Amino acid sequence: MHRPTTIPEVLDQLDVIIEQSIANNDRIGLFAYIYRRTTAEILKEIQQNNFEDNARLEKLDVAFANLYLDAYHNYIHNKPISKCWEFAFHTKNESLTILQHILLGMNAHINLDLSVSTSATMHGENLMAIENDFNKVNDILFHIVNEMQDRLSKVSSLMFLLDLIGKNTDEKMIDFSMRKARQQAWNSANLLWSLGNNTNTEAIDKIDVLVLKLSQIIKSPKSKILKFVLKCIAKFEEKDVGVIISKLQRNSF
Numbered sequence: 332m333h334r335p336t337t338i339p340e341v342l343d344q345l346d347v348i349i350e351q352s353i354a355n356n357d358r359i360g361l362f363a364y365i366y367r368r369t370t371a372e373i374l375k376e377i378q379q380n381n382f383e384d385n386a387r388l389e390k391l392d393v394a395f396a397n398l399y400l401d402a403y404h405n406y407i408h409n410k411p412i413s414k415c416w417e418f419a420f421h422t423k424n425e426s427l428t429i430l431q432h433i434l435l436g437m438n439a440h441i442n443l444d445l446s447v448s449t450s451a452t453m454h455g456e457n458l459m460a461i462e463n464d465f466n467k468v469n470d471i472l473f474h475i476v477n478e479m480q481d482r483l484s485k486v487s488s489l490m491f492l493l494d495l496i497g498k499n500t501d502e503k504m505i506d507f508s509m510r511k512a513r514q515q516a517w518n519s520a521n522l523l524w525s526l527g528n529n530t531n532t533e534a535i536d537k538i539d540v541l542v543l544k545l546s547q548i549i550k551s552p553k554s555k556i557l558k559f560v561l562k563c564i565a566k567f568e569e570k571d572v573g574v575i576i577s578k579l580q581r582n583s584f
Contacts, residue, residue, distance in 0.1 A: 334397050338374045338389055341396040342367060348403060353573040358423040359403070362436025364576045369475050370396060376471065382464045391452040391461070398444035415439040415542040422550060428565045429487055429575060433479070434549045441512040442542040446519030447535060458524045462517075469513050485578040486569040 335341040345367040352360020373392055382388040402416040412420075419435040427435075453461055519538050523531045552558050569575050 335393055335400070338370060338377070338392055338396075341370055341393060341400070342374070344400055345370065345396075349576065353576060356570075356572050358432050358572060359420060360572050360576060361429060361432045362419075362440075363403075364579060365433050365475065365479060366396075366399065366436070366440065368478070369472060372471050372475060373468065376467075382467060384461070384464060387452070387461065388464050388468075391448060391464075394448040394452055395440075395445055398448055399440050402439075402444075413439070413443060413539045413542075415443055415539055415546050418543055418546045418550075425550075426562075426565050427550060428561050429568055430483060431549055431561065431565075435546055438512060438545050438549060439542060441516050442519070442545065443535075443539055445513075445516040446523055446538065449516070449520035450523035450531070453520075453524055454527070458521060465517060472513065479579065482579045486575045487564060489564045489567050 335344055345363055348363045349360050349367065351357070352363060370392065373388070376382065377385045377389050377392075402412045403420075405412045406416065406420045416439045419439045422432065422435060449461065449465065450458075523534055523538075526534055552561070569578070
């Protein structure tokens with residue numbers, strides 16, 4: 332399968348992954364669906380010329396997506412991939428919550444892939460020139476997070492338990508993870524950009540190890556109460572990937 336060069340081509344390939352995941356009841360499709368929603372929203376913003384440099388933002392978004400698509404295709408063909416993506420993909424058959432499966436994908440893609448693709452896109456240019464558009468993508472992600480938060484209760488009947496151990500902990504868990512990841516991605520992009528494209532392999536590997544540690548916390552939080560609540564939520568959640576995605580899609584934009 333060829334590497335996409337436009338966002339519509341990215342969406343087409345994400346659709347294939349989602350369709351295959353539904354057919355195989357494969358939880359890899361949960362993150363793929365959320366990522367597709369985000370990518371479609373970014374495309375809409377580009378088409379409306381809402382970024383400072385729309386052509387550059389599309390170039391970044393395609394490079395960003397290709398890192399996920401490469402990881403996915405290499406994983407299913409048993410080829411080497413980053414530690415954090417390997418960890419995220421390996422958990423697909425474990426009894427984690429829908430939220431955890433999604434966050435594991437978001438953690439790997441934002442904390443590692445976004446920093447790598449941003450640095451590469453801005454190689455030879457002033458990185459600060461893209462900061463405003465980078466932050467605007469933050470707003471789009473926050474919008475999708477809120478949408479997902481509202482819909483998770485349709486497929487996760489005990490999500491309200493997270494509210495019982497802390498006001499809006501479920502939303503904060505997603506939003507905090509997102510905001511922290513986006514900030515970390517910008518910091519890492521600055522580091523990789525300053526090193527240059529030819530000398531950052533070791534730095535990327537170090538970032539990968541750090542992101543893996545965050546993934547391990549998402550999978551198994553240090554709080555015993557949170558860990559117990561997540562197990563309870565997972566036990567009573569919808570298990571059919573097709574049903575989950577269908578209910579998350581309902582009344583979508």
